[in-house]
Amino acid sequence: MRVVLFSLLLLPACRPPGDWQPLPFQRPALTANDESVLRSFVRMSDPEAPRHFLGGISSSLEAGSWRWTRKRPELKLFVRPGSVGRLRVEFAVAEDTFRETGPVRVAFFVNGSRAGEQRCPRPGQYAYEQPLPTGLLRPGALNTLAFEVDKAWISPADGEALGLILLAAGFLP
Amino acid sequence: MPEAARILFAGLFTAAVCLAAGTAMLSRLPLRLTRGEHWALALPLGAPLVSMAVFLTCALGIARVPVFAAIGVAFLAAAAWRWPRRLPPAPGIPRRWRGTAAFIAIPFGVLYLLHAWSPEYSPDGASYHLGVVGRYLRAHGFERITTNMYANLSQGVELLFLFAYAFGRHSAAALTHLAFLGALPALLLAYGRRTGCGGAGAFAACLVFASPVFGIDGASAYNDVAVAALLLTVFYLTRLWAEQPSLPLAAAAGMVAGFCYGCKYTAFLAVPYGLLAIGFSAWRKRLPWAAHLGVFSAAALAMIAPWLIRNWVYLDNPFSPLLNRWFPNPYVHISFEEEYRHLMRHYEGIRSYGMIPAQVLYRGEFLAGILGPVFGLAPLALLGLRRPQVRALLLAGVVFGLPYFTNIGCRFLIPAAPFAALALGMVLTGVLPARMRWLAVAVALGHGWLSWPTQVEKYSAPGAWRMPLPDWRAALRLKPESEFLQERLGGYGLARLVERSTEPGARILVFTPLPDAYCERDLLVAYQSAEGNQLRDILFTPLMPEALPVGRQEFAFDPGRYRRLRIEQTAAGSELWSISEARLYHRGQELTRAASWRIRASANPWGIGDAFDNNPATRWRSWQRIEPGMSVEIDLGAPAGVDRVVLEMSNDQYQVRMRLAGLDADGHWRTLAETAAATESAPVPAALRRAAGLELQARRVDYVVVRDDEWGAEDFRSQADAWGMTPVAAGDGGVVYRWIHP
Numbered sequence: 001m002r003v004v005l006f007s008l009l010l011l012p013a014c015r016p017p018g019d020w021q022p023l024p025f026q027r028p029a030l031t032a033n034d035e036s037v038l039r040s041f042v043r044m045s046d047p048e049a050p051r052h053f054l055g056g057i058s059s060s061l062e063a064g065s066w067r068w069t070r071k072r073p074e075l076k077l078f079v080r081p082g083s084v085g086r087l088r089v090e091f092a093v094a095e096d097t098f099r100e101t102g103p104v105r106v107a108f109f110v111n112g113s114r115a116g117e118q119r120c121p122r123p124g125q126y127a128y129e130q131p132l133p134t135g136l137l138r139p140g141a142l143n144t145l146a147f148e149v150d151k152a153w154i155s156p157a158d159g160e161a162l163g164l165i166l167l168a169a170g171f172l173p
Numbered sequence: 174m175p176e177a178a179r180i181l182f183a184g185l186f187t188a189a190v191c192l193a194a195g196t197a198m199l200s201r202l203p204l205r206l207t208r209g210e211h212w213a214l215a216l217p218l219g220a221p222l223v224s225m226a227v228f229l230t231c232a233l234g235i236a237r238v239p240v241f242a243a244i245g246v247a248f249l250a251a252a253a254w255r256w257p258r259r260l261p262p263a264p265g266i267p268r269r270w271r272g273t274a275a276f277i278a279i280p281f282g283v284l285y286l287l288h289a290w291s292p293e294y295s296p297d298g299a300s301y302h303l304g305v306v307g308r309y310l311r312a313h314g315f316e317r318i319t320t321n322m323y324a325n326l327s328q329g330v331e332l333l334f335l336f337a338y339a340f341g342r343h344s345a346a347a348l349t350h351l352a353f354l355g356a357l358p359a360l361l362l363a364y365g366r367r368t369g370c371g372g373a374g375a376f377a378a379c380l381v382f383a384s385p386v387f388g389i390d391g392a393s394a395y396n397d398v399a400v401a402a403l404l405l406t407v408f409y410l411t412r413l414w415a416e417q418p419s420l421p422l423a424a425a426a427g428m429v430a431g432f433c434y435g436c437k438y439t440a441f442l443a444v445p446y447g448l449l450a451i452g453f454s455a456w457r458k459r460l461p462w463a464a465h466l467g468v469f470s471a472a473a474l475a476m477i478a479p480w481l482i483r484n485w486v487y488l489d490n491p492f493s494p495l496l497n498r499w500f501p502n503p504y505v506h507i508s509f510e511e512e513y514r515h516l517m518r519h520y521e522g523i524r525s526y527g528m529i530p531a532q533v534l535y536r537g538e539f540l541a542g543i544l545g546p547v548f549g550l551a552p553l554a555l556l557g558l559r560r561p562q563v564r565a566l567l568l569a570g571v572v573f574g575l576p577y578f579t580n581i582g583c584r585f586l587i588p589a590a591p592f593a594a595l596a597l598g599m600v601l602t603g604v605l606p607a608r609m610r611w612l613a614v615a616v617a618l619g620h621g622w623l624s625w626p627t628q629v630e631k632y633s634a635p636g637a638w639r640m641p642l643p644d645w646r647a648a649l650r651l652k653p654e655s656e657f658l659q660e661r662l663g664g665y666g667l668a669r670l671v672e673r674s675t676e677p678g679a680r681i682l683v684f685t686p687l688p689d690a691y692c693e694r695d696l697l698v699a700y701q702s703a704e705g706n707q708l709r710d711i712l713f714t715p716l717m718p719e720a721l722p723v724g725r726q727e728f729a730f731d732p733g734r735y736r737r738l739r740i741e742q743t744a745a746g747s748e749l750w751s752i753s754e755a756r757l758y759h760r761g762q763e764l765t766r767a768a769s770w771r772i773r774a775s776a777n778p779w780g781i782g783d784a785f786d787n788n789p790a791t792r793w794r795s796w797q798r799i800e801p802g803m804s805v806e807i808d809l810g811a812p813a814g815v816d817r818v819v820l821e822m823s824n825d826q827y828q829v830r831m832r833l834a835g836l837d838a839d840g841h842w843r844t845l846a847e848t849a850a851a852t853e854s855a856p857v858p859a860a861l862r863r864a865a866g867l868e869l870q871a872r873r874v875d876y877v878v879v880r881d882d883e884w885g886a887e888d889f890r891s892q893a894d895a896w897g898m899t900p901v902a903a904g905d906g907g908v909v910y911r912w913i914h915p
Contacts, residue, residue, distance in 0.1 A: 020771040020808060024782035027867070030860035039895040043888070047721060047857035048895075080894045080913070172891065 038078035041170030074146040085132040090167040097153035098123035183341025184348025193252035195219025200255035207263035213359035217406035221432035227332040234314035266371030287643035289392040293343035294662040298394030304689035320702040322494035329435035330396035346394040353399040354391030373598030379617040380594040383624040386542035411450035427469035431476025439576035503779035506796035517580040537637030542583040547620035554596035566596040666905030668692040674902035679875040715861040719825040722753035726849035728833040732816035737836035742803035746828030750795040752784040758817035769810030789858035790865035812838040866897035880907040
């Protein structure tokens with residue numbers, strides 16, 4: 001009796017684990033052109049961040065978390081219907097550029113309209129966060145976010161302009 | 174107050190029913206017991222009967238209050254019918270021990286009663302012990318739970334909790350466990366008196382009852398103290414059998430031994446111990462050992478088999494969540510089991526085994542709980558090795574303590590500690606010279622003083638699992654239960670938030686366990702099942718650079734027509750093998766995946782579809798360490814031209830080495846490529862978060878709960894729209910997300 005019971009217990013182990021299976025449902029590929037794949041807030045470390053760049057942001061990710069901007073970086077961001085808008089930009093002013101430029105001002109533009117300004121009297125990290133005026137954002141559509149630093153550091157070697165260290169930018173609920 | 178009375182009634186009723194069942198059973202055994210022995214043995218002997226009756230109700234789907242009430246009344250009536258009369262009193266114990274025992278039993282008894290009576294907030298009790306019990310009661314029986322490996326464990330004590338929970342909810346379960354904390358010292362005292370060592374029994378009873386870890390565990394909805402009482406009962410019954418051998422007694426011992434397995438897998442040693450103990454005694458007494466061992470085994474099997482069968486039917490593995498390599502199944506991954514076992518053997522903070530004594534005796538911050546410093550005297554028990562009684566106790570303690578090395582938490586010493594305490598008591602009260610026997614009383618009193626919560630607080634480490642002074646207002650429900658739990662139970666507020674913000678029947682993915690005993694939703698904790706592991710893997714793929722499917726491994730070979738292709742693993746190592754997508758090419762064109770294709774894998778065959786679903790967020794993983802011979806195979810249905818196979822893989826598998834074999838049109842297997850060539854990394858697929866979110870939706874996850882301090886929380890918060898999620902509730906340390914497009 002015990003032998004029979006023990007044999008029964010071992011039966012599951014006898015089932016071949018490698019049974020053939022049909023192919024699963026094939027997921028349709030999501031493309032970068034699909035507006036819904038763009039986000040309203042993007043962190044520079046995000047592997048998908050470059051899809052949001054319209055210009056003025058380095059393609060190189062530094063230290064796994066930030067990117068250099070030029071004088072006027074610009075992003076495209078998708079704002080879902082119903083999500084209200086606060087603008088948040090996390091950035092830093094590098095000590096090396098600050099030695100040349102001194103205090104800087106950063107002006108923010110949403111869909112081409114000026115949305116605010118941040119004064120940066122010292123080098124270091126800043127987080128600009130302000131509610132946006134009603135009507136400035138277009139829900140359910142692509143929106144642009146640009147910011148402009150009044151003084152950029154110009155590389156003597158190649159004339160390239162370096163503005164800010166950008167960590168994250170976009171719209172939050 | 175009526176609520177408090179209901180809870181107390183439920184706990185007392187459950188304990189009384191177990192006592193009644195045990196009394197009815199003992200009255201049928203041809204045993205000469207003293208009064209004290211009878212009542213000490215009645216609870217652990219009755220518990221298996223009541224538990225099995227509850228098991229039957231669960232199996233039949235009739236686990237309801239009236240049914241439990243009827244079962245309780247039936248056992249009480251059976252006991253009344255066979256009420257023990259004229260039981261002889263036990264030999265007395267010295268007066269000094271009566272005073273000492275009372276001095277410890279009364280304050281600690283009140284302390285424990287108030288703690289158990291208060292709303293249950295122990296970490297495991299408030300999560301899986303009672304979470305599963307609640308589910309059974311709501312379902313009126315067993316549910317096929319494949320997403321919580323704790324539900325796969327044997328649940329003999331939890332079914333007693335279910336009985337109590339039906340009448341008095343959570344605290345009634347803790348009171349039921351407390352009954353075993355009462356039975357344990359009673360057994361020690363009774364055994365001591367039977368062996369003429371009443372003082373030793375009283376000493377051991379004091380040590381065990383006052384021990385901080387016994388107290389907090391026994392007054393919570395855990396099962397360790399119950400298991401300790403049951404193991405001591407097996408020892409007791411086998412010793413009784415040696416004195417008064419009979420087939421019914423062998424059956425009773427076998428039943429309790431089998432029930433030990435039915436309460437906790439690690440207590441399975443009760444069965445071989447009982448077999449050896451009875452077999453050895455039978456051999457010495459020249460008794461017909463086969464019949465006695467056969468009866469013992471049959472009774473044990475009757476208690477074990479229901480759990481094996483339940484797991485076999487529900488989970489394809491009678492020993493789930495263990496032995497998954499022997500019984501492969503889609504519910505618990507082999508790699509998880511190995512990792513879990515490793516974690517249980519290597520607690521965080523424990524750098525060497527040399528740290529364990531201090532941890533379990535008085536510090537307790539890493540191994541959860543302390544026995545009390547006085548247990549450091551346990552090695553003195555070795556001085557009594559010349560005495561057969563001490564040898565028997567130490568042998569049992571060693572055997573039942575063996576599983577400690579599979580989990581070095583302090584409470585896993587609970588099964589062995591009573592034996593050590595009794596052996597130590599026999600040395601201190603019997604082996605030491607008479608003029609030094611006051612030492613035992615002093616040690617017991619000192620232990621009681623050192624074990625009182627205010628004293629423990631002084632010497633144990635912050636964070637040690639210990640009992641605070643009780644809140645009697647909470648016990649009597651003069652303070653609202655929710656207020657008390659909000660103060661004491663981490664995650665309680667979030668569990669309630671989840672319940673308020675989701676609908677019944679919703680499946681909710683969480684990464685860290687919530688106290689699901691207080692949340693009537695289907696919480697799918699990521700680490701607790703194979704499905705949870707996979708869901709977490711999908712969700713974290715976009716967040717972890719090493720998990721991104723950007724690696725490419727390519728097999729290029731002479732063009733030919735092949736019916737099957739097999740990718741074989743040739744390396745051994747500690748890593749898992751994974752493939753995000755496997756694509757076949759001929760003359761630069763990818764072969765369209767046809768309905769006639771079939772696929773399989775030798776490891777984790779249930780997940781192989783994830784390598785052929787065109788979804789970059791999913792991947793087939795072996796979920797066990799790589800070893801030569803593992804394979805993934807594609808059957809094309811008919812020979813087709815192929816000259817290249819490209820595997821899209823993550824870069825977290827440095828040890829993986831593969832070769833490709835093909836079954837040609839003539840039916841011969843040929844090696845097509847001995848190695849795969851790594852090619853340039855591909856860009857990160859577009860919309861990976863959205864792909865992951867859609868996949869979770871497809872796998873019927875309705876909500877995701879993310880605690881504020883969990884890895885990835887910031888990304889879910891700031892990129893919720895990218896995931897396709899939106900927060901529906903936030904607070905109490907977490908956010909509840911649901912899909913934007915359900």
